[in-house]
Amino acid sequence: MTQPTWTVSIDAGGTFTDAIARSVDGRAIVAKVASTPDDPSRGLANAVTALIDQGMAADAVSLLCHGTTVATNATLTGNLARVALVTTQGFRDVMGYRQSNRPSVYSLTPERPNELVERHARIEVAERLTSKGEVLIELTDAEIDRVVARIVQLEPEAVAVSLLFSYLNDDHERRIGAALTQALPGTPVTLSSDVAREFREYPRTATTVINAALRPVVGGYLERAADAISGTALNAPFLVMQSNGGSVPAGRAEEHAHRLVLSGPAGGVSGLIALAADHGIDNVISLDMGGTSTDVCLVRGAIAPFTTSQIIQDHVLLAPTVDIHTIGAGGGSIAWADVTGRLRVGPMSAKASPGPACYGRGGVEPTITDAHVVLGTLGTGELAGKLVLDRDAAATAVDRVGKPLGMTTTEAADAILAIGLAHMVRAVRKVSVERGLDPREFTLVPFGGAGPLHAGLLLRHLGLKAVIVPRQPGLFSADGLLVAGLRNDDAQTVLSTFTSAGIPSLTEWFTQSADKAITQIIADGVEQSAITVSASVDCRYLGQGFELNIPIDGWDAAGLERVPELFHQAHEELYGHANRAEDVELVTVRIAVSGMFHRQPQTVAAVNGGPSADAAMVAKRSVWLPGNTAEVETAVFDRALLQFGNVFDGPAIVQQMDSTTVILDGQTATVAANGDLIVTEK
Numbered sequence: 001m002t003q004p005t006w007t008v009s010i011d012a013g014g015t016f017t018d019a020i021a022r023s024v025d026g027r028a029i030v031a032k033v034a035s036t037p038d039d040p041s042r043g044l045a046n047a048v049t050a051l052i053d054q055g056m057a058a059d060a061v062s063l064l065c066h067g068t069t070v071a072t073n074a075t076l077t078g079n080l081a082r083v084a085l086v087t088t089q090g091f092r093d094v095m096g097y098r099q100s101n102r103p104s105v106y107s108l109t110p111e112r113p114n115e116l117v118e119r120h121a122r123i124e125v126a127e128r129l130t131s132k133g134e135v136l137i138e139l140t141d142a143e144i145d146r147v148v149a150r151i152v153q154l155e156p157e158a159v160a161v162s163l164l165f166s167y168l169n170d171d172h173e174r175r176i177g178a179a180l181t182q183a184l185p186g187t188p189v190t191l192s193s194d195v196a197r198e199f200r201e202y203p204r205t206a207t208t209v210i211n212a213a214l215r216p217v218v219g220g221y222l223e224r225a226a227d228a229i230s231g232t233a234l235n236a237p238f239l240v241m242q243s244n245g246g247s248v249p250a251g252r253a254e255e256h257a258h259r260l261v262l263s264g265p266a267g268g269v270s271g272l273i274a275l276a277a278d279h280g281i282d283n284v285i286s287l288d289m290g291g292t293s294t295d296v297c298l299v300r301g302a303i304a305p306f307t308t309s310q311i312i313q314d315h316v317l318l319a320p321t322v323d324i325h326t327i328g329a330g331g332g333s334i335a336w337a338d339v340t341g342r343l344r345v346g347p348m349s350a351k352a353s354p355g356p357a358c359y360g361r362g363g364v365e366p367t368i369t370d371a372h373v374v375l376g377t378l379g380t381g382e383l384a385g386k387l388v389l390d391r392d393a394a395a396t397a398v399d400r401v402g403k404p405l406g407m408t409t410t411e412a413a414d415a416i417l418a419i420g421l422a423h424m425v426r427a428v429r430k431v432s433v434e435r436g437l438d439p440r441e442f443t444l445v446p447f448g449g450a451g452p453l454h455a456g457l458l459l460r461h462l463g464l465k466a467v468i469v470p471r472q473p474g475l476f477s478a479d480g481l482l483v484a485g486l487r488n489d490d491a492q493t494v495l496s497t498f499t500s501a502g503i504p505s506l507t508e509w510f511t512q513s514a515d516k517a518i519t520q521i522i523a524d525g526v527e528q529s530a531i532t533v534s535a536s537v538d539c540r541y542l543g544q545g546f547e548l549n550i551p552i553d554g555w556d557a558a559g560l561e562r563v564p565e566l567f568h569q570a571h572e573e574l575y576g577h578a579n580r581a582e583d584v585e586l587v588t589v590r591i592a593v594s595g596m597f598h599r600q601p602q603t604v605a606a607v608n609g610g611p612s613a614d615a616a617m618v619a620k621r622s623v624w625l626p627g628n629t630a631e632v633e634t635a636v637f638d639r640a641l642l643q644f645g646n647v648f649d650g651p652a653i654v655q656q657m658d659s660t661t662v663i664l665d666g667q668t669a670t671v672a673a674n675g676d677l678i679v680t681e682k
Contacts, residue, residue, distance in 0.1 A: 005060045008236075010047050011067040011264055011478035012040050015291035015332065015352040016449065018478040018658070019047035021056045029054045030475055032658055035352050040070060041221065045228035058233040065481040066250070067241040067267045070221045071214050071260040075312050078114065080213035081157035085117045086147060086176060088164040089124040091201065095209065098202045103314050113314040116209045117160070123150050125163070125176065133168030139175060148179045159184065160212035162192040162205040167493050170197075188215040188254075195256060196318040198588055199493040203309065203316035207258060210317060214257035222250045237525065239486070241267050243321040245304055246487020246594055249524055259319050261312055264477060265295040269304055269322045271480020272445055275470060276302060278674055283442045284468075285428060287458065288477060289451040291332040291369075292349040294424060296325045298431040298442070308491070308538065308549055308590070320489045320592065325431050329423040331369040331450035332356055335401050335416045343405060343412075345419040357397035358389040366401050366412075368420045370394035372453055374413035376623035377662050379636070379655060410624055417626045424454060425461050436574075443468055447476035452661035455679055456650060457626055460664060471639075471675035474658025485596040486524055488517040491588055497542060498584045503560045509589060510535055510555035517593035526595030534594075538587040539567040541579065547587045548574065606673040609643025613671075616641035625651055625664060632665070639677075646671040649682075 010019040012035055019031040031050035036043040044066065052058055074080055087094065095115045104110050125147050128137035151159060159180050166173045170193035180189045190212040196204045226238055239247040243262035253260060265288060272286045282302045288295040298305065305323035309316055328347025332355060335345050345368065350356050354363035358373045372378040373394040380389045395409050402412025432439040440463045446455045447470050455467045470476045490513045496502055514533050521531060535555055540547040550566045553559050564584040572578035618638045622631040632651050639656035647670050650663035654677065663669050663679055670678045 006056055006062065007482055008048070008051065008056075008061055008064045008234075009066075009267070009478045009481035010044055010064070011267055011475075011481060012043055012069060013264065013290050013477075014069065014349075015355065016474075017043040017047045018475045019051055020472070020475050020479050021051045021061070022479075022482075029056050030472060030658070032474060037352055039224065040068065041224040041228040044225050045232055048229060048232045048234055052232060052234075059235070061234050061236040063239065063482070064229065064234065064236050065239040065241065065247055066225070067264040067477060067481050068221070068260065069264050071218055071257055071263065074214060074217045075210065075261060078313075079217065080116070080210075081216040083117050083121065083158050083160055083209055083213045084151050084154045084156035085122045085205070085209060086125055086151065086159065086161045086163075086180075087122060087205065088128060089126050091164060091205075092119070092122045092124050094202050094205050095122070098206075099200075099316075116206070116213065116315070121154055121156065123147055127163065127172050129163070129165040129169055129172070131165060131168075133165055135169075139172045144176055144179050147176065148183045151180060152183055156184075156187065157216050158212040159187060159189045160192075160205075160208045161189065162208045164201065166191075166193045167197040167199060167204065188212060188219070190215065195258065197490075197492050198318050199495060200316075203318050206315045207318040210312070210315065211256065211258040214260075215254050218257040218260060219254035222253060226250060241481050241484070242487065243310070243319055244306070244487055244489055244592070245270050245322045246484045247481070248486065248488075256319075258317055261310070261317065261319070262321055262324060265297075265324050265326070266322045267481040267484070268295065268447060268477035269297050269299070269324065269480070270484035271447075271470075271476050272297065273299060273302060273304055274480065274483045275445060275468065275676070276443075279443075279468060279672070279676070279678075281443055285432065285439065285442045285444050285464075287424065287428070287444060287446040287448075287451050287454070289424075289446065289448040289454070290330050291355075291449065292328070292330045292351060293347075294327050294329050294427060294448075294451075296327070296424075296427045296431055297322065298435075298437065300437070306549070308588070320491075320590070323431075325427055327423050327427045329368070329420050329427075331453075332367050333420065335366045335368075335371070335398075335412075335419075337401055337405060341405065343401065343415055343419060345416055346423065356394070358391065358394035359387060360390045360393060364397055364400070366394075366397040366416065368416060368450070370397050371413035371416040371420075372660075374398050374409060375417070375626065376621060376631070376634075377453060377625070377653065378660055379621070379653075381655070414624065414626060421454060421457050421461065421626070424458060428458065428462055439464055441465065445470065447473040447659075449474045449659050452654075452659050454662070456662050456664035456667050459667065459679060459681065465680075467679040468672075469654075469661050469677040469679065471677075472656075472658055473661075474656075485530070485594055486521050486526055487592060487594045488520055489590070489592050490517060491590045493588045494586050496586055498539075498564055498586050500557075500561065502586075503557050506560055506586075506589060507555050507557070510591060513591045514593060517591060521593055521595040524595075531593060531595040534592045536590045536592075537563055538590070539563065540585050540587060541571075542583040542585045544585075547585075549590070606644040606675075608645040609671075610645055611647045613637060613642060613646035613648040616643070616646065621653075623651070623653065625662070642671050642675075642677075644671055644673050644675070 333346035
């Protein structure tokens with residue numbers, strides 16, 4: 001057998017499946033193949049085969065990490081398993097009344113959110129715990145038998161069990177779960193005490209139900225993916241990226257399927273932090289723009305932002321998640337006119353099939369990509385997957401929306417890009433200005449197939465410090481999958497006013513939870529020296545309804561004594577005031593254990609090619625740069641020919657297999673030692 005020398009990461013998107021293999025000697029092989037939405041495992045296998053065809057030895061792969069949108073798409077489209085829900089008597093309708101709020105409070109014709117479980121499939125059980133976890137109504141064996149018999153009659157594809165206050169005492173849940181597992185072999189049973197030991201009845205129940213509904217979907221996909229990978233002769237540990245920015249072995253991913261909802265975008269944030277470290281900067285904003293959507297994440301002080309919950313299809317999902325803001329503006333976002341005759345862009349998308357009109361696959365609706373082709377910022381040469389863009393088809397599509405509005409083809413394309421850009425600017429402001437942060441103190445990192453197309457425009461409109469375009473922007477999320485390593489999270493609601501007397505019990509929980517997570521990660525193959533542990537506490541003033549997550553340096557007495565003051569500081573920074581005389585309530589304690597799994601590839605020393613980039617200029621073409629009033633003769637550079645130290649001024653276009661970068665007049669691009677492109681205003 002060949003000595004393991006390669007690590008592989010594959011990110012399956014809606015349009016393309018991106019793959020990159022890195023060797024310990026610094027070599028890299030990349031592949032970009034068409035996604036297969038009907039069965040993403042085929043696209044995964046095709047990506048592996050493409051890497052093998054380029055010289056990667058299948059038996060020399062030590063690790064494969066995968067970012068997937070299977071859980072995301074299943075949740076958004078409602079393609080979920082049929083679930084039966086077991087809940088405490090009197091709480092059958094918690095998925096219906098939720099938190100007693102309406103998503104569209106002013107709508108005259110509101111639509112009720114999907115309740116996920118049909119009412120006849122919600123089975124009440126006679127049992128009850130107090131708010132302190134003490135038994136109020138004992139669960140009898142006869143009651144368990146009755147509930148199990150009713151569930152068996154329903155023949156569900158998955159079962160969720162969420163009992164009142166089970167996050168404090170899970171005995172009743174475990175007894176019911178054991179009986180259901182015995183009666184329904186092969187049917188996944190999810191307990192709320194396993195997936196969300198946190199308070200608030202509706203979010204905990206919704207999380208349990210969504211996890212149960214996703215388990216057959218995710219489990220089935222991962223089985224097919226593993227079989228497809230084996231069919232390529234690759235036999236290596238198979239990891240899946242989670243929403244928390246860390247991976248989990250594919251064999252265990254199904255148990256917490258709800259943690260994969262943001263699997264793909266999380267990889268890009270991991271890569272973002274690594275890139276920022278390479279350039280010695282702490283404050284960066286990512287703009288991951290693909291075919292359907294754009295994901296924006298602000299990293300401050302070299303620390304990835306996390307949130308303890310997310311909203312998915314109007315349901316609250318309790319899961320540690322990288323804090324990413326998503327908008328429906330991607331390269332495939334469709335331009336259309338509303339009933340008042342105003343031009344709109346998105347959130348509808350042409351998706352992978354048929355795709356933008358310029359793809360020549362039957363699409364007829366105008367998209368952002370078509371607008372770029374019309375203006376010339378995207379050429380008609382061959383792209384990834386041997387895709388050749390059709391300018392005439394793009395112009396015809398743009399005219400579909402432009403002519404009824406009295407616009408020429410060029411004017412309509414320019415307007416489409418202006419609106420798409422406005423969506424992106426608003427998204428960046430959402431994670432910066434609206435949180436009291438000045439975007440001028442941050443560097444933008446655009447990636448994804450369409451992100452760098454808007455690099456120069458965003459730099460100018462937002463007054464950013466600089467823009468750094470990664471060496472392979474279209475493959476950046478895939479490459480970032482391996483940076484984060486493995487990660488295990490745990491949480492427990494405590495709901496107690498902070499006192500020094502309560503510190504020993506907190507220390508005990510942190511210690512036991514960390515030890516359990518570390519043991520699991522070591523069993524997954526991570527060395528002890530590669531493991532890091534982080535802890536935090538959700539806090540609020542006594543009587544408040546919402547809390548702030550406060551990171552702590554340690555959970556010894558000295559570290560925990562600082563929690564109230566850390567909370568006061570965080571509250572003051574976010575809301576502009578703090579009340580240090582007020583009692584601080586500890587709501588939920590959290591632990592996260594991460595471990596690097598792969599060997600870092602060796603770096604190859606860059607040779608300074610000098611400031612002249614003339615050798616990389618392959619063409620000049622007339623381009624209508626967004627916002628201009630006429631076409632401009634624009635230099636076109638081949639990214640593969642650019643060398644460390646090259647400097648060139650805009651207007652310029654940098655083309656490569658996986659993306660295109662547009663640099664405006666008055667901007668300068670410099671090639672860094674690692675191949676990244678740094679763009680600044682003169």
